[in-house]
Amino acid sequence: MNGTAIALDIGTSGIRGQLLDLGARKVIRTCITTRNPIPGCNVMDHMSFAIQYGQELAHQILVDAIKQIISKLTSEPLIRIAVCGNPIQLSLFEGIDIRDLAYAGDNKLKIEGVKRKDRTGHIADGKIIGMPGVQIIIPPAVRHEIGADALAMMLKSGFLDDDYCMVTDYGTNAEMALKVKDKIYTGSAAAGPAMEGQQIGNGMIAGPGALSDLVRTPQGWRSKVLDERLFAKDGPVLNIRSDIAHNEGLAPEGITGTGVVALVYACQQDERVIDSEISNGSVRITRKIKFSTEDYKEAGKALGAIRAGHLTLMITAGVNPQDIKKMYMAGASGTYVDPVKAKAVGLVPPDSEHVIQVGNTSLELAKDLAFNPDMLAELEELRKKLVTDHIMFASCDTFRDLYTYEFGYWNDGMPLNRYRRAMERYGVEGYLDRQTPTDVTRVCDTDIREVGESLDILDISPLMSSSWDCSGCEKCVRGCPEKALSYSEGTFKIRTGHCLGTSCQRCQENCPEHKFDYSAFKMNA
CATH class of the missing domain: 3.30.70.20 (Alpha-Beta Plaits)
Structure with a gap:
């Protein structure tokens, strides 16, 4: 079929869109936003805003932003738009009641008189976003709590082909899954915006000018800065111990989530962290860009939530963490972060010997659906076959207990020995201290596998x-x-x-x- 279509990944911290040539089956151009347009820092904030101030208002805000993206990508008529995202974002996009996602347990739903909504895959008319006649392809959720983004993460990574492995889409709302033979355990940790470079003093999303990594050299820590095509180039050299920066290479404009992870790692390696505080003030990157104690603690909230989530899945499944040898990392942060540093700060289970970085799987699934809407039927069959056990972290005693220790360690200067004793109580002693060699496979150099002829970054805010x-x-x-x-x-x-x-x-x-x-x-x- 000739004509054009749009693929959209509606993420908690931003939207990524691509204009597609259906005949040539290729990407024409890409447009991403610096933030999600709905007020709030994370998916829980977005849900709270919609319920408190009106789901129709949240729908209008989201659709307004998406129309701005579409107008930036093309002025020509579209055949279809395919979307992917978590259940809350897709429901707000489509104008579906989200209250069944807000309450844990059927009893609460019954008390509130809320019925669960049908979130199977389907094709809607574009009139739901004011574009009548355009096909809207909406993929299925695995279950009400496990969205199309989690399905994309499992399907497009290779996760389903292994017996013992984990996958995580690192972001503001970190989707994660553990596979133990034929059973899959899933969870979603509201890690907060630090993993996307937000709520950090000089933070920014993964875009041109973002400091995305640090590499140790004899001269100091060589910063890596994303260029216009989102490739990492050499930037300033930092001496973390003496707090001296040598301004050379590509100048950073801010720090993205993976850069935050690298700075946390470097500060710990060079002993700049004492009792959850960065000693001698902030780490200087340039004259205007610094990494402060407040940034370190904000990052710790995200790192702690993800590590607590991984542990909760393994403890719930009754699996020995040492059996989990393979880890799939998805999303922008999962693509650009150094897996060795990620493992050292708790983002990757310590026994993972093979780490595969797979890029933005949500956008890839949306692109597949735009090219081939018949794939919806295949996704529905896959959804039915998946045997999943979803752990609601918000109501899980194990997660709450573990995250309390994580918060104490990252924010209150709690000695790590107290956390080690908790690990022993849960039967996972040694988890915080084991180190294994890491073999890394990068499926793609950037989180967006193909950007086309241009990449535009918009600060859309209705x-x-x-x-x-x-x-x-x-x-x-x-x-x-x-x-x-x-x-x-x-x-x-x-x-x-x-x-x-x-x-x-x-x-x-x-x-x-x-x-x-x-x-x-x-x-x-």
């Missing part, structure tokens, strides 16, 4: 506005930590993608007249 009778003191504006709120000529405006949403609300709390009403904001016409 606007909501509202107004009311107040003094206009602007304490709400000055108190916004992300500078997402503005005031002009009697109207307040919020850049939704920059707003922290329900996890913040400082604008409302700072109003001395108690007139600020977040719920009054609506999308700009």
Whole structure:
């Protein structure tokens, strides 16, 4: 078939879109955003915003951003759009009630009068996003809690072909799965935005100018900075111990998630971390870019959540961690991070001898569906065959216990020996200390396997506005930590993608007249 289509990966921290030539079966161009447009830092924030302020509003915000991406990619008519993402993002995109995803357990659903929604794979009409006549291809969720992104992670990585292995899509919402013979255990850790370079002082997503790694050399730590094609090039050389930076090579504009992991590793290796604090102030990268104690602790929350998630799956499955010899790493962070450093800071199980970095599997599945919509039937059959046991970390005592130790270690200076004793109690002693050689296979050089003729990066942030009778003191504006709120000529405006949403609300709390009403904001016409 001739014509064009769009493949979309709707991620928690950003959206990636590709324009496809259906006849030639190739990528024409790529466009990515620096953030998800819905207010909040993670998937739980997005869900909370939608439930508290209206799922229709969240749908409008997401669709507005996606239309901006599409208009950047093409002005020509489209045959179809194929999407992939977690159940919450895809439900908000399609305008489906998400309350059945918000509550754990059937009893709570019954009390609230909420029925589970059908999330099998299907083809919808483009009218759901204001583009009638365009086919919308929506892949199935394995179960209500296990989305199409997790299915993509398992299907496009090679994970399903092994007997004992793990796979993780490293990001704000870290999807993970453990395979023990024919049984699959899955979980999803709300790791927070540090894995995508957000909520870090000088953080940014994986894009041109992002510091993505550090490599030890005789002169110091050579930084690696992504160029316009997202390939890692040499940047400044850092001496972590003496805090001296030699500015040479490609200048970094910020730090992405994998760069955060590399900095955590380097600080630990060069003994700059004492009791969860970076000694002698921040690590200097350039005159404007630094890595602070606050950044280290924010990163620790993400690293700790992922390690606690991996351990929870293995403990629940009753499997010896030393049997897990293979690890698949997916997503942008899973592609650019150094697996050796990742293993040292807890992102990869210590006994994994073979690590395979597979790139953005969610976008790859969306692309497959755009080229071949008949693949939906194959995915449905695969979904039915998968025997899965999903662990809800939010209500899992094992995860809560392990994450308490992780938080204490990364943020409160808790001695590692206390965590070691907990490992013994769970029967996984030695987990924190074992070191094994790591054989690395990179399936692709960049997380997006093919970008086409161009790559555009957009800071898309739809606007909501509202107004009311107040003094206009602007304490709400000055108190916004992300500078997402503005005031002009009697109207307040919020850049939704920059707003922290329900996890913040400082604008409302700072109003001395108690007139600020977040719920009054609506999308700009």
